[in-house]
């Protein structure tokens with residue numbers, strides 16, 4: 310039985326978040342037997358678990374607080390310095406878990422769909438916060454297949470001023486990793502799995518199928 314694992318060594322710039330809970334939930338997510346409601350819940354739960362790793366180096370600011378015992382200078386995250394960008398539609402499936410972690414983060418959306426023949430991304434929406442240059446930007450999309458959607462989204466974000474960017478997905482294909490790393494070598498990739506390959510329709514194998522359709526029950 311194939312495991313679906315592609316390369317045995319992790320490419321530079323890629324972090325595979327391989328916590329047992331992430332792998333377990335990803336197994337359920339991949340399964341054809343998992344219905345829409347469970348798929349949506351699992352995607353959100355995995356993104357929350359991944360967020361813990363992705364946000365590990367989040368800067369902390371000192372804050373004066375009073376405990377029941379005495380005053381102290383503690384440290385807290387300044388959420389408004391963080392911006393999550395969801396690549397619509399499927400990005401919204403892993404946005405919720407991230408927002409649960411940092412509710413005060415700013416949020417932007419980039420609408421992209423893959424042309425069914427050329428597989429090239431077509432943009433239909435773009436709305437991000439102002440002052441992107443001042444924010445750590447986390448771009449989320451469950452699938453990194455050819456890598457063209459992620460690369461186009463990040464090019465667009467850089468044009469809007471974003472400088473410190475990370476990309477988070479659930480499943481990446483080696484082809485997508487190579488394209489994104491070549492286009493944007495400064496952008497680290499976080500994924501729950503690096504799968505074997507793309508098929509002739511540019512779908513990830515073994516993958517999980519069409520993430521958007523499974524999240525929203527559109528097929």
Ligand SMILES: O=P(O)(O)OC[C@H]1O[C@H](OP(=O)(O)OP(=O)(O)O)[C@H](O)[C@@H]1O
Pocket residue numbers: 396397398399400421422423428430450451452453454455456457458459485511519520521522
């Ligand atoms: O790496 P790529 O080859 O560009 O493919 C990945 C893209 O494909 C999917 O979106 P899709 O085009 O299906 O749009 P949807 O989210 O609206 O379903 C996925 O969510 C990515 O955005």
Ligand SMILES: O=c1cc[nH]c(=O)[nH]1
Pocket residue numbers: 399452454511512513514516517518519520521
């Ligand atoms: O396998 C794939 C590839 C692109 N988009 C998806 O939703 N799934």
Ligand SMILES: [Mg+2]
Pocket residue numbers: 399519520521522
């Ligand atoms: Mg889709």
